[in-house]
Amino acid sequence: MAQRSQRYLGVPSVPMTFSGRFLPATMLILLGLGIFLYQNATKTTQSAKELISKEGTLINYSFKKDAEGKLTYGIWLREFSERLVLPNYTMATFDTAAFKTTVPPGSRVAVEYNDKENTMATKGERKLYALSVPALQKTYFRGEETIEKDEKKWLDWLKYGLIVVGALLFIYKLVEYRRQEKAYAQEEM
Structure with missing residues (x-):
């Protein structure tokens, strides 16, 4: 048997093993x-079908920056023990002054949230996927929009x-x- 020549175009001088070629x-x-x-x-909510709609009475709201300068917008409802936090993408465009004037504490608001999210891991905060005021027929953001914007x-x-x-x-x-x-x-x- 003749010795193989190593002088082919594109062929390495040292033959590569079979597994090395496909590595x-x-x-x-x-x-x-x-x-x-x-x-x-890691994805918590994949479709709007996983969201639970609930109506509650607004107790308080907070539209502030934390110590690091990050916006933390949230609301509290009488029917929930945890704080409901607005999604990150809505914070920049959310009109806090209009919300404060049109939705005073004691108003009924409708929210959508995912019941499967662990509130212990988020320090007692639950992410809001939708927020609306049925009495005023005003929708601030919808669940489908939030899920779509959360997708990477x-x-x-x-x-x-x-x-x-x-x-x-x-x-x-x-x-x-x-x-x-x-x-x-x-x-x-």
Whole structure:
């Protein structure tokens, strides 16, 4: 049997093991799957069907900045023992002055929240997904909007992109490996 020549274009001078050829593709696919699992494990609310609607009496509200300068907007209802916190995306556009004048304490407000969220982990705070005042027919934000804004679309694109690029790289390396085997087989003849 003749000795194989190591002087082929694109072929490394030291032959790579079979598992080493597919390592980058495997890592990309595993990273994409890891992001997929992380995202599904940490996401609390995935659809508006998981939200519970409840109407309650407004006791108090707080529209302040904390010690770090971060906005912390929340309301308290008589029917809830915990503070209901507005979502981050609504704080910048929420008109606190209009809310204070149109919705005084004692008014009935409708809220949507996720009952599965652990309030012990959030220090007695529950995230609001929807806020409205039925008597005034005023909706400040809806549950579908909040869930949509909470989703990280770039993370979805990243995980699917990593899986697709990993699969394409795997196919490319497999075709390249077969071509090299065919070239070696023809050389030995």
